[in-house]
Amino acid sequence: MIAVMIAGVVAGLVSLFVTRFLITAFRTRGLGQPILGKEDRGPEHHMAKQGTPTMGGIAIIVAALVGWLAAHVRDGLPFSTQGLIIWVGVLAMATMGFLDDFIKVRKRHNRGIFWKQKNYITMAMSFGIAWWLVAQTGISETISLTRADYPGWDVPTWLYIIVAGLVIWSTTNAVNVTDGLDGLAGGSALMAYGGFMIIGYTALRFPDIYGAVVNPLDLTVLAAAFAGACMGFLWFNAAPARIIMGDVGALAIGSSLALLALTTNTLLLLVFLCGINVMEAGSVAVQMSVFKASGRKKRLFRMTPIHHHFELLGWPETTVIIRFWLIAAICVGAALGVFIGDFTRVSNIGVP
Template identity: 40%
Template sequence: MKPILVAAAVSLVVSILFTPYLIRVFSRQGFGQEIREEVQSQHAAKRGTPTMGGVAILVAMWVGYLVSHLMGGDPMTASGLLVLGLTTALGIVGFLDDFIKIRKQRNLGLNKTAKLVGQLIASVLFAILAIRFANSNGVTPASVELSFLRDITVISFGAIGFVIFAYVAISGWSNAVNFTDGMDGLAGGTAAMVLATYVLISFWQLRNDCFAPSGPMPGCYTVRDPLDIAVVAAAAMAACVGFLWWNAAPAKIFMGDTGSLALGGLLAGLSMVTRTELLMIVIGGVFVVEALSVVLQIVVFRSTRRRLFRMAPFHHHFELAGWAETTVIIRFWVLAGISCMFGVGLFYADWLEKAMILK
């Protein structure tokens, strides 16, 4: 428990203190946000607000993780480093996207091909490495089997299939978080709740590890490095909370694609190393709805030449309907909390059922 608390505390302090430094630096450099034409009237005052604040989240997350290991003396693990590496790689893709937007003074950065290639490289490297590095018990960071609350042993992708699946999942989640990042603190607050949920899940997997010294327990989990996964999730959660201090309405800085792509990759990575890939759809329900709203908007418009929503992603639909921005944000946070609680409930119910059956 101590490494988790240390990672969270250090990451929170670094994020809160480092973010205002970035605000000053980015403001002097003119690294300001460009606003979509469709919402110019609602968000005109935000034009020029410093962006690329995701740098603070990444730095705080890494510092919290490293300090936790330095103080605790526990070795870093393949699972933790792979998830952090995936998060950082996608953060770099997002940083390039943000930087191009700033230099060209428009709300379009990397073209779709360049962004997809960046996501592809990060995803393939993660997937290949995640099914290697078996520990002494023969458990790898990720499994080639599809998972919900645990691995679904009857559905196996095979090595090549898992690489393809990982790319789809990672690019899907990174884009979903990116779509959600359109209002002050919306993506950051939602991500913090999802990450807090994964702290609970990975800690529970640690307490019910099939390879614990005391031997396998009823309903135990075959997950490699659950403690280190919890440390990563705690550091990232605290980094988001610290950043939210400055990103909440009215935002002093935006996370930009640097933060949103990184956080999406982080969530996808956590779902794979905890063997909860389909459960993430429940826990991250707000991100799923935001992404689906974009897809549905495109499909309906191309089919009927009419718009299903006033604007996609979904949060802008309510804004254009007259809701105040803070009202939209808080209500979406409430929905995110409900999704997380429902996901935890499903996870615990599965453990309880298996524990009772095995007893």
């Protein structure tokens, strides 16, 4: 438990200092976020944010990594293969996001790498990370909800890799889509990381039930490190944001959440833990389907992702953010309710 606290506290403090440094450094160099205008069907009501320092997700990644490493200074917490692979995957996705952000800043236009190219590259990376995780670690290759054997659907290795790759890719993109309002993506991710901390710590304390989770303490520490990093970043990212996360942060957060779900055998539970991200990405998919089905004449929402729809209905940005945070909290609470309910049921088996 001490290692978990060290990871969270160290990551939070480092995030505060690094984020503050990035704000000054990026503002001095003019590395500000471009905003799509009316001509690009963008959220022109956000034009006032143009020029806000971006790529603040660098602070989250650096802080989480430092917090995770600091927790390993104590005896009794070795580096796990799962943790190392997760970090390689996170850094790979973050690099992709950084390149996208950097191109946007240099071109002074909010279109970096062409979206189809970006999708293909991140999808290929997702499958590669999933294959590596399966090939080099002892994670369970079952479709699971709360533990490896519940429901524990066995699938061939090749199919599991495809499913895992799609989960990584879709979660990464869902968090990226959510990152459109000040603090929305960071705040909702913080809650999801908190959920994974509880799941990981429960797996650590009850190995007779969650023995299929390999190195649960290291996974719990990693979740705590990211939670602390998000908390420190939100100090400056809360509305009105002094720095924007950027794709570098969104892709890193999304991939880490997906990989935590895979390594804790809670693949299906991720739909609830990241419920707000599912809602945001789902709104885009529904909007595109309706638009194409109507011959490009009708739209279900005024603008997607759906947080822009509510802004255009007249909700202040802070109202949308707080209400979406509440939805995220309800989703995480529901996920933990399912997890704890299953734990209670299993732990009481055989008890008179």
